[in-house]
Amino acid sequence: MYLEKINSPEDVKKLSIDEMKELSFEIRKALLNRLSEKGGHVGPNLGVVELTIALHYVFNSPKDKMVYDISHQSYVHKILTGRKEGFTNLEKYKTISGYSNPDESEHDFFKLGHTSTSISLACGLAKARDLKGDKDNIIAIIGDGSLSGGEAYEGLNNAAEAGTNMIIIVNDNEMSIAENYGGLYKNLRELRESEGKCECNFFKAMGLDYYYIKDGHNLDELISTLSKVKDIDHPVVVHVHTIKGKGFEVAEKNKEQWHWGSPFEIETGKPRVANTNTNTYNNLTGEYLLNAMKEDKNVVAITAGTPTVIGFNKERREIAGKQFVDVGIAEEHAVALASGIAANGGTPVYGVNSTFLQRTYDQLSQDLCINNNPATILVYSASVYGMNDVTHIGLFDIGLMSNIPNMVYLAPAFKEEYFKMLNWAMTQKEHPVAIRVPAMGVIESGVEDTTDYSILNKYQVTKEGKEVAIIALGDFYQLGEKVAMKLSKENNIEATLVNPKFITGIDEELLENLKKEHKLVITLEDGILEGGFGEKISRFYGPSNIKVLNYGIKKEILDRYIPDELMKKNRLTDIQIVEDIIKIIK
């Protein structure tokens, strides 16, 4: 009734409080409409309906500029800024992404998706505004979970230093993806319990002004306080208490599970496709580590706010007790923590998605590798077939990690290999080891892996041949098998097939030997070519007569791509690869 008339924030300003309450109800329906069909972030968006309505009622977007941290909770903002059809109209779902996007709307200022960046980015908008002499409001909206990240802290520190208008909305729903971890959260609780009045106030200690909103679903309270800070001439935090999943009972009661969901039935909350697959590397790793913990009290698993990535659901976390550490969304700390644990005799295993590991280059290099401390890092979703939205691409970790001295980065192709490598990584004491977890399902070779991984950089020749050698890394090994088979069947070429296993080093002896009976070496990697594995092989053969073809993903901005199409575009199919090979050797 009201939603259909909302085409821009101007239309929100025309409503009365009662009408906005009705609008809230309609927005929740629209959210659940899309989320139940398409999946996405459920709890976070349901929790900010009234807050977002109030923000658009009080402020004047896009002159006043809003930056939503991570932006997974910006669906309501999208609905109110001319994009409601992405939520009400089944056919238009794909036109609107799950994160901020300036390509969609002038009301979005950045593409973002990693945590804790909103305040810093907003500081930039504010600085430019101040230099120009403008007077618009700059508003960052950040969840309490995201306050655990170092970049958020740097942002708060600098917002206070800058001293001019900046409104930082802290959306406190007492949750990260799972529960919050960190000393700060005690203070947030004290603030909530004292309704913002306790003397010891983290935000004030950071030099910021401070307001508290007790009921973040009460439009009167929201509008009243936000109006107070509108056009304020200095930085201020508005600390808002909300309920994650508000308005959808099953989401309110199961906050962790309803952070993000696959399509589900609105009436019951049941997933449309039951996700009972336990045969994933995530789950198998969790099982393996829990057993390792029982046998050795010095084994500790680490996560930075994403426990199920490493296979630790609530039940396993409880069993693991002190041997499971969630550092909050603080990947840099997670790596340094792992290094320190290893230095003092512990056996740390840090599990993280490739895209979030990007936060930790310096810690990997300095805290961990310069010290050569034996920590284990498991890198998930590192693949074309991993997450595919622009801010969660998992294709950059090879380039990121493989030029760090002392790092041993392994790429298993099969389940047996993976666990052999994991076992080695956790028992050896000589190297920091990272393992690139295959992302295209759990495939068994059926053969025991007897490799001695302490002998670094020895590639495994799985099929001896001539003319052409295929070096197929990690979860592209199976693609390598297909290419070898096709060459054999259709072109009578018996290619050599190699499972390199080691990303961080060259098997010089093998590569030298291949010169003898081969004309062409091809490399396959599930990652960006630039700075990747294949280029090292090309460099090795540079001064020789051997020709090299590197296959991987060309460096470009990727967003919501279709994996098979991207593979084809990069000639990463057996048909195309064989075509290219034949062209070269014939």
Place this chain on the structure above:
Amino acid sequence: MYLEKINSPEDVKKLSIDEMKELSFEIRKALLNRLSEKGGHVGPNLGVVELTIALHYVFNSPKDKMVYDISHQSYVHKILTGRKEGFTNLEKYKTISGYSNPDESEHDFFKLGHTSTSISLACGLAKARDLKGDKDNIIAIIGDGSLSGGEAYEGLNNAAEAGTNMIIIVNDNEMSIAENYGGLYKNLRELRESEGKCECNFFKAMGLDYYYIKDGHNLDELISTLSKVKDIDHPVVVHVHTIKGKGFEVAEKNKEQWHWGSPFEIETGKPRVANTNTNTYNNLTGEYLLNAMKEDKNVVAITAGTPTVIGFNKERREIAGKQFVDVGIAEEHAVALASGIAANGGTPVYGVNSTFLQRTYDQLSQDLCINNNPATILVYSASVYGMNDVTHIGLFDIGLMSNIPNMVYLAPAFKEEYFKMLNWAMTQKEHPVAIRVPAMGVIESGVEDTTDYSILNKYQVTKEGKEVAIIALGDFYQLGEKVAMKLSKENNIEATLVNPKFITGIDEELLENLKKEHKLVITLEDGILEGGFGEKISRFYGPSNIKVLNYGIKKEILDRYIPDELMKKNRLTDIQIVEDIIKIIK
């Protein structure tokens, strides 16, 4: 008198307070002895003499474990832990490094040199201790300047969460390298002024216990408070007020200049070699930017705690006013800030040393490049001839940055090029641009640079030839010239010489053309080979008959190397390169 008897912390425990006061005096002499001869961190070490003595008096290193943040202020710790000869004996200076080093002593637990890592690393030591069931004290010593870094915050947050023994000494000397920036520092001042008693306390807000030491040079007060927290069963912050440069008048009075110094005369403080060289890229950039600021109020220069890197001494900072921003030691924020400024119409220029840029991969990729915001980043000390201690190597930035989509990373060889690129970067609005500042002195070509940098990835052929093509990147261009000259003089080969300028892209047309009359292409880069520029050229020529030789630095741990020796080891001299070339083409 007392120092000569100190061979381990045990010997410190035998002293009375008066004897320790005398020891303080002798330690200052020893410090100045080394620093005046060898150079190093002056102010920071003079400021922690009494604090370090007290720490070793109260605690039992190495069972109790100390982690010094950055560790540039750990000279006194080294003196007291069996390494005094590195400070008293001129011949032994080289045996002791300027940073923590487990290779030197069991009293050091990590090699480190980047800011804000101590608390996280200490958390790791503590976690392993807890799992083992040990009871030693874990102590992190961190300066107030380092508290601006996100990793320190993540550490504090998690130390509080862990809840077990951890003693965090905050050494508050009211300084970073230059002055401190950030809202937090207001609270630190309130804490100092209220002698630790004010209600609003940042550390307590982070969930930590807290003590304050008013006079960080008073051994009685230090020992008394440290004794209180010894064997404490929960995390605690001991906030100590010290004076940077204490005991050396000229250092106390000129804190910024005496943070780090070249060799000087003890009597006067005057540098032994007057450093009046203003013909550096640092200084020239500062001059250029200050002028740009006067013409355009939207130009803003950014530093993360190292203002003179971008040429902004105190005087220039004062003139620049609001157009110069020091974010404190918070490189991640600096990049995001730059992106936000650019998004709102400003012209940001962030200057930073290569090694510290390592902190910002994710912000470069996500905050800046995915948004394609036109910020400029100037990368200094990016060279074999930059800083050479293990935690400050400037050879990894090419691998780090050049596989990020949308990033335009330029490598000038001459002064004219540098300023042409800088001008283009600051005026264009299409790309985030980084410029790799030459590190081997300012060299003029004498010719105006008329390149249109908006046409990306066009390399410049500076000498047309045949057979051999030399692609010499950035400050190795002059080496390329020498190789070309030698080939011509001694081998009658007129090589093609190319100044590529663009690190982040291939000039496919040129490289294709080179296939015609050349057999061999060589690349020269002042950086690590793995993941670097040359490998992209190798990949391009992989499927062809062209041979490629890549020259750069092989990936390995480097520490206090001699640049010319490292170059030779990597065959980066004209003699060796010509040798290799002749072997291939003859």
